[in-house]
Amino acid sequence: MAKTTETAADPGVTQPAKAAKPLTMAAALNTAMRDALTEDSNVVIFGEDVGPLGGVFRITDGLTRDFGEDRVWDSPLAESGIIGTAIGMAMYGLRPIVEMQFDAFSYPAFEQIVSHVAKMRNRTRGRVSLPIVIRIPTSGGIGGVEHHSDSSEAYWTHTPGLTVVTPSNPADAYSMLREAIASDDPVIFLEPKSHYWMKEGTPQSGPALPMNKAAVVREGTDVTLLSYGPTVAVALKTAKLAEDEDLSVEVIDLRSLSPFDDETVGASVRKTSRAAVIHEAAQFGGYGAEVAARVTEREFYHLAAPILRITGADIPFPAPLLEKHYLPTPERILNALSTWEWEV
Amino acid sequence: MSLTEETRAPAVLPDAEAFSLIDAGGAAVPEKQRRGYDLPDIDVLKELYRRMVIARRWDTQVTALTRQGRLSTYPSARGQEASEIGTVAAMQDTDWLFPTYRDSIAVWSRGVPTAELLSGFRGDWHCGWDPNEHRTAPQATPLATQTLHAVGFATAAKLKNDPIATVAFIGDGATSEGDAHEGFNFAGVWQAPTVFVIQNNQYAISVPIAKQTRARMLADRAVGYGIPGYHVDGNDAAAVYTIVSEALERARSGGGPTIIECLTYRMEPHTNSDDPSRYRDAEDVAAWKDKDPIDRLEKYLTAQDAIDDALREEIAKESEDAAAAMRDAMNAEPALDPMELFEHVYNAPRPALLEQRNALKAELDEISDGGRVN
Numbered sequence: 001m002a003k004t005t006e007t008a009a010d011p012g013v014t015q016p017a018k019a020a021k022p023l024t025m026a027a028a029l030n031t032a033m034r035d036a037l038t039e040d041s042n043v044v045i046f047g048e049d050v051g052p053l054g055g056v057f058r059i060t061d062g063l064t065r066d067f068g069e070d071r072v073w074d075s076p077l078a079e080s081g082i083i084g085t086a087i088g089m090a091m092y093g094l095r096p097i098v099e100m101q102f103d104a105f106s107y108p109a110f111e112q113i114v115s116h117v118a119k120m121r122n123r124t125r126g127r128v129s130l131p132i133v134i135r136i137p138t139s140g141g142i143g144g145v146e147h148h149s150d151s152s153e154a155y156w157t158h159t160p161g162l163t164v165v166t167p168s169n170p171a172d173a174y175s176m177l178r179e180a181i182a183s184d185d186p187v188i189f190l191e192p193k194s195h196y197w198m199k200e201g202t203p204q205s206g207p208a209l210p211m212n213k214a215a216v217v218r219e220g221t222d223v224t225l226l227s228y229g230p231t232v233a234v235a236l237k238t239a240k241l242a243e244d245e246d247l248s249v250e251v252i253d254l255r256s257l258s259p260f261d262d263e264t265v266g267a268s269v270r271k272t273s274r275a276a277v278i279h280e281a282a283q284f285g286g287y288g289a290e291v292a293a294r295v296t297e298r299e300f301y302h303l304a305a306p307i308l309r310i311t312g313a314d315i316p317f318p319a320p321l322l323e324k325h326y327l328p329t330p331e332r333i334l335n336a337l338s339t340w341e342w343e344v
Numbered sequence: 345m346s347l348t349e350e351t352r353a354p355a356v357l358p359d360a361e362a363f364s365l366i367d368a369g370g371a372a373v374p375e376k377q378r379r380g381y382d383l384p385d386i387d388v389l390k391e392l393y394r395r396m397v398i399a400r401r402w403d404t405q406v407t408a409l410t411r412q413g414r415l416s417t418y419p420s421a422r423g424q425e426a427s428e429i430g431t432v433a434a435m436q437d438t439d440w441l442f443p444t445y446r447d448s449i450a451v452w453s454r455g456v457p458t459a460e461l462l463s464g465f466r467g468d469w470h471c472g473w474d475p476n477e478h479r480t481a482p483q484a485t486p487l488a489t490q491t492l493h494a495v496g497f498a499t500a501a502k503l504k505n506d507p508i509a510t511v512a513f514i515g516d517g518a519t520s521e522g523d524a525h526e527g528f529n530f531a532g533v534w535q536a537p538t539v540f541v542i543q544n545n546q547y548a549i550s551v552p553i554a555k556q557t558r559a560r561m562l563a564d565r566a567v568g569y570g571i572p573g574y575h576v577d578g579n580d581a582a583a584v585y586t587i588v589s590e591a592l593e594r595a596r597s598g599g600g601p602t603i604i605e606c607l608t609y610r611m612e613p614h615t616n617s618d619d620p621s622r623y624r625d626a627e628d629v630a631a632w633k634d635k636d637p638i639d640r641l642e643k644y645l646t647a648q649d650a651i652d653d654a655l656r657e658e659i660a661k662e663s664e665d666a667a668a669a670m671r672d673a674m675n676a677e678p679a680l681d682p683m684e685l686f687e688h689v690y691n692a693p694r695p696a697l698l699e700q701r702n703a704l705k706a707e708l709d710e711i712s713d714g715g716r717v718n
Binding site for chain 1: 346347348469470471472474475476481482486489491492493494495496497498499500501503504510522523526527529530533684687688689690691692694695696
C-alpha cells in the first residue's frame with residue numbers, strides 16, 4: 001500500500017518559479033496548487049465545480065486540463081462528503097486539497113471537520129495524520145447574497161487539532177498555501193474572496209515568512225492594529241489616515257489564527273502599549289475576544305488602555321446593499337481609537 | 345483513468361426475501377432457493393463457527409467486566425456474530441475495515457490485541473491500536489461518518505491501482521444520517537471499491553426500524569445510487585460470508601461498491617446503561633434467540649459430522665483463554681501518562697500548548713510533593 005510521509009514542498013523555499021509579472025491572489029493560489037501537483041503525485045484536488053470550470057472563482061482554472069481528472073476532479077455536491085472522503089484519502093497517503101465553495105457552505109461539513117479531521121491524529125496517538133488542506137473563500141465585501149459572506153474563523157480556531165491560516169496578499173497566498181499542502185497537519189485555509197483580484201504584494205524571490213508567523217506590515221509607535229485576511233488592507237488605510245492626526249499606527253497581519261504568534265504580537269504591544277483587533281466576523285465570542293484576552297493576560301502591565309475590538313456587529317451578515325454598514329472601516333476604527341484616554 | 349463513468353446503472357431492486365444458505369434450524373437451504381450460490385467450503389464454515397464462538401465468549405466477558413466497572417461502557421454485539429465475523433472472514437488482510445462502536449468483535453477478529461481494542465471503552469485512550477498495522481480504522485461514534493472515510497480510502501486505492509477494498513459497517517439507525525446518503529452516493533459516482541454492510545439489528549438504541557424508514561427494506565436504498573443491493577439473513581454466517589466475499593471480489597476487480605443489508609438482532613441492551621424492557625418485548629427477543637447464528641451453524645456442522653467433541657473442547661478452551669486474556673488485560677491498571685495528552689494534537693509543536701503541558705506538570709509535581717491536594 002502506498003503509505004507516504006513524503007512532503008510536497010520544502011517550506012523553506014516557497015516562492016513560485018516564475019514571478020516576473022504581478023500575480024493576482026487568485027493566480028498565486030492557482031500557481032501554488034499547480035506547483036504542488038507537479039512536485040508530488042499524491043496531491044489531489046476535488047470539490048464542487050473545481051474541475052473543467054476551474055471553480056466559481058476560477059482558482060483551480062486549467063488544473064484538470066493540465067493534470068487530468070484523476071488529479072483534479074468535480075465531486076458530487078455535498079460538503080460533508082467532500083471532507084469525509086478527503087479523510088479516507090489522507091489515511092491512504094494522499095494529500096487532498098478540497099474547496100468549500102463559499103464560507104457558509106462549509107457548515108454541512110462541520111461534523112467531519114470537528115469530529116474527525118481535527119481529532120484523528122490525537123485519537124490514534126499520533127499514528128494517523130491527515131494532511132488535508134480545506135480551502136474556504138471567506139468573508140464579505142463582494143456584494144454576495146445571503147450565505148456567501150460569512151467569516152467562520154472562530155468555529156475553526158476554537159477546535160484543537162486544526163491549523164487556521166489566512167493570507168492577505170498574493171505573495172502570502174502562494175507561500176502559505178504551499179506550506180499548508182506540505183504540512184502533515186490539517187489546515188483550514190481561509191481565502192479573503194474580496195482580495196482574489198488584488199495584485200499588491202505580489203510574490204518576490206527569496207525565502208518566505210513561515211505560515212505560523214505574524215508579520216509587521218507597517219511599523220508605528222502609538223498603537224498596534226491586529227488584523228488578518230480582508231482587514232489588513234483596512235488597517236493599512238487606517239494607518240495612513242491616522243498620519244493626519246499625528247498618530248503612528250503599527251499594523252500586524254496575523255496570518256496564522258491558530259497557532260497564534262504571541263511573540264510578534266507581544267513585542268509590538270510592549271512597544272506601543274495600545275492595541276485593537278479588527279475583523280469582519282461578529283464580535284461576541286469572536287476571534288477578537290480571544291486575541292484581546294490573550295494579549296491582556298500576557299501584556300497587561302505594558303498596556304495603557306483596554307484592547308478594543310472593531311468588528312462586525314452581532315447580527316447575521318447583511319444583505320449586499322447594507323454590508324457597507326457592517327464591515328469595519330478606517331473611520332470606524334479611528335473613532336474607536338479616539339475613545340481611549342490618550343493623556344496618561 | 346477517470347473516476348466518473350457516463351454509463352447509467354440499471355435499476356434492479358434487491359430480492360425482498362433475505363438471502364440464506366443455512367436456515368434457522370441448521371439445515372441447508374434447498375438448492376433451488378440458493379440463487380445459484382453454493383455453501384462455502386466446510387473448512388470455511390468451521391472457521392466461522394470457531395471465530396463466532398470465541399467472539400461471543402469474549403463479548404460476554406467484556407459485558408461482565410463492564411458491569412463490574414472495569415470499563416466505562418460497552419456496546420455488545422451479541423446476536424450479531426454472523427454479520428460481524430462473516431464479514432471480516434471474507435476480507436483479505438490488505439482490505440480495510442471502517443467499524444463503528446458496535447463492532448468490537450469484528451475488530452478483535454481483525455487481530456487487534458484486546459488491551460488495545462478496549463482502550464477506548466476502558467477509557468485510557470480513544471483508539472488504542474495502530475490502524476495501519478491492522479488495516480482497521482478507529483471505531484466511529486458519530487454515526488455514518490465512517491462510510492465516507494471508507495469511500496475516500498477506497499477511491500485513493502483505486503486511483504493508485506491498488507487492488508484493495510474497504511468495508512464500512514453501519515447500523516440501521518445510522519442510515520437515517522445524511523452521511524450515509526453521501527457515502528452511498530459518492531461510492532456510486534466514483535465506483536469506489538467499498539462494501540457497505542448495514543447491520544439492521546432492528547433498534548437504534550430504543551427506536552425501531554419502522555421509525556427510521558418507510559422503505560420496504562434498507563437494501564432498497566442501493567437502487568437509488570446505482571449500486572447492487574443485497575438483503576441477507578444476517579444471522580446466517582454462510583450467507584453473509586458468501587455475499588460479502590463476492591462483493592469484495594467485485595470491488596477489488598473494478599466493479600464498484602455494494603450495499604448489503606444484514607438482517608439481525610441486538611440481543612443485549614444498547615450499552616450497559618440501557619433498559620430494553622422499556623421498548624421491546626421479551627417474546628421478540630425469544631423469537632430471535634431461536635434464530636441464533638451460532639446455534640444454527642453448530643447444528644449444521646454437527647449434522648455434517650464436521651465437528652466432534654474434541655473440536656468443541658478445543659474451541660471452548662480457546663474461548664476461555666481469550667476471555668482470561670481479556671480479563672487480565674482489563675484488570676491490569678492501564679499506564680496513563682497525563683503528559684501524553686499534549687503530544688498528539690499536532691505534528692508541528694506549539695509553544696502555547698507546551699505552556700499548558702508544563703502547567704499541568706507543575707500541578708502534578710506539587711501534588712506528588714505533598715502540597716495542595718484538590
